[in-house]
Amino acid sequence: MQNSSAAVCFLSRVFAFLLLLMSFTVSTVKADSADGIKKCLLVFSYHKGYEWNDGIDKGVTQRLEGICELKKIYLDTKRNQSVAFGKAAGLKAKQVIDEYKPHVLIAADDNASRYVVEPFYKNTSLPVVFCGLNWTASEYGYPYKNATGMVEVAPIVPLLKNIQRSIDIVKQGVYLSSDVITEHKDFLRYKKEYNDRGVDLNPVFVSTLDQWKAAYLDAQSADFIIINNNAGINNWEKSAVIDFVGKHSQTLTVTNYRWMMSYAMLGMTKDPVEQGRWAGDVASAILDGLPVENIPITINKSWHLFVNQKLIQAAGVTLSNRILNYAYKTW
């Protein structure tokens, strides 16, 4: 009787030991898998479906596929432009970030830095990679010791070079755009760079389509017209404008926005995918051990060159062969 109880006791101890060993093994495996997978979190300023936003998403996703587990947050501040909404969205994003505990935080476009990075992660231990910041990152207090990224710069000077390659006399141009603050800022940059190169640039900011059409007709006497963003012209009708410019264009029209290529002859546009790729590459390098402070804040390096062949022919404008050869997409 004593022997049998001793045997049961021994077996129960062995069983307990095996259970303990198994539980330890399982927990170790879980811990390893949890530690082994790097996590990245991408905060978008805008919403899914917005072309620029999706371009960045494409670039980041391409570069981080297989490198880290990528979680995405959309602040949706394009459709909800109030500061209060932005701050609320930023706070909500912070909660998600703190819960998710990413190894790298990627902030796409201005509002992600404005509402998330600057208030919550400036000079913290969390590496931050931003992208799509217009013209300068200093507006949001950059540089931080824990942040780097790519600033979004419009190809102002290259665009001027292409204008000069296309027409003989480049002395006076018109800057035609919607009457919003961003466009005013952009104009100042254009004006400085162009004035430095001996070109006079006159601004025309409009709020309605009729104003835009009238300004367009008046600008036909200029050497060239920069057609910048139409965002802010609420009664914009795409087909009507296409028809209008097709009938009344006489001088070279250029733009820095891809979606304005339906109305302009020559376009040099920023590439959101480049922004996303750079952010992905930098995040990957940080995960690989490259200190974030060693990576300088940089600007976008490549642009897409577009030509609206139909509009050029309608207006009778001649572009240089170099542009026609290098433009990889024509309307």
Add this chain to the structure above:
Amino acid sequence: MHRKSKSTLVGILIAGVFFSLLLSGLMLRYELTKVQGAFANSVNQSTERVKKNLQDFVSADDQFRFLFQVNEDVSEDDFLVFSQTMVSQLPYTEEIIYAPKIRSSHITLEEKKFQRKGYTGFRFRPFLAQQAIETQFPDIIFPVKLIQPYTPYTSVWLGRDLLTFRVAQAVLFDVVSFGKKMQIVFSDDGRNKRFYAFSAVSFVSENQQNGQVLASNIFGVIGYELDLIGLLAESYNSNISRNITLNGRTIINEVAGTGESFFLMAQVDTIDFEGQTFNLRYQLPNALSNIDFRIPALILLMFLLVTLLVYFVVNNYIERQKILDNQNRVIEDQVKQKTRLLKEQATQIQKAFYHQLSVSKELESFSYSISHDLRAPLRSISGFANMLNEDYRDQLDDEGRDMLSRIEKGAEKMSILIDDLLTLSKISRRDFNTVHFSMSKLVNNQVAELCNTHSLKCNIIDVEDDLYADADRNLVRIAINNLLTNAIKYSAKAESPVVAFGATEKDGKRVFFVKDNGVGFDMRYANKLFIAFQRLHGSEFEGTGIGLAIVQRIMLRHGGKIWAESEAGKGATFYFTLS
């Protein structure tokens, strides 16, 4: 013979193995020569490729420097296009940078230019702590402005002052102080091996004296990070080890140890490059491992097999020859033994023959002498018996006359016996004369003679016509006479006696026969027929018992033979051949 065969076989083996080894060795030598040729060719190609790479690199650098010389401010776009072109043409170029010369007083201004472009927080900086060294030019800096390809890893160079770059400071000193066109420096931090090349960009072209430009005219430096293996060109044959040094400093050392071996192949080439010296030592540590042994081995194997084949063929031939020799020897021995036996037998036969001959002669002589000598007393007995019968017959009583008559008959019988004996003895002694004659005619003549002599019924004898023979006619006549006499005698008591003479064929030979339907005889006693004085019948038939012995002797003298077939009471047939 055995020793000779063995030495032949050993000779074949030795010669075969020697020949196989010789051919295989020659093939091996040829293969080694091929390896040597391939080694030299590969090494020369490798060196030429390195030279070409360096020349191409210098040429591309010239073009690149020209770009900066003719453009005061090379844009990032232009730099991108040119550097991408260069990288595509010189794939071993991993990174290209451009660093303009900036005076200390202009640093802030230049930094603001960068910042205005969008490079937020941009500052000119020395290299990272572990890479940096204090600059030797406090008044100027060469910050990296353009980088291609621009990646997070290469971006760390942006704004770094090249003059603080520890690895390259010495050569950069030469470049910016003396305007040296191209200086290469090798960096090995234990983890990575890299080549850095730096080239000065100046406002004016190089002066004509020393190929250098004035330091004051230099406005920038182009730098390259190069793929070491790509630039030095991998050997075509991965088995070749290389030891490459630049200005005495080892860059690549794939040569394990310095031991020399018999099969070591080595070649040293030197390349002078812009005042610097590349020393390229190639070696093939173990040429044997590069030799294709298949053909030599195949030749060795093939000829060894041929040798073995020849060995076995010759061995087989020798073995068969041995067997034949042994068989011949046995046969010779047997022949010798047989010959000896035959000789012995011949000698014995000869002896026996001569003995028999002498005995026979003696016997014949004796028989003749007896017969001849007995005739005289017999004649006296017979004569006196006749005289007694004629002169004193009346004086004798019946018993006396009967006795006298018996004496006369005995003498007559004895006379006949003596005549037969003489005939028998004469058969062997008389001359033998073969002629072609008609047997049928001879038999008919004998029948006629017998008919006249014995008053026989001649009409009962049937003789086959047109039978011929080549024989001694007189002897044959004696034989026929005896055979016909016997036939007539033993068939005389038959109810219808018939005697026939004819011929038949047996085993391709002509066989004559004399046939009767007389008393015949029992075949059990046939062996006694031809023995002298042996008689199968009693006194009812007269005879001496010598006739058939005479016939047999005649046949034997002709080389023929005689035999008889009979059944008691049913006649007998005597067959004979004459040759």
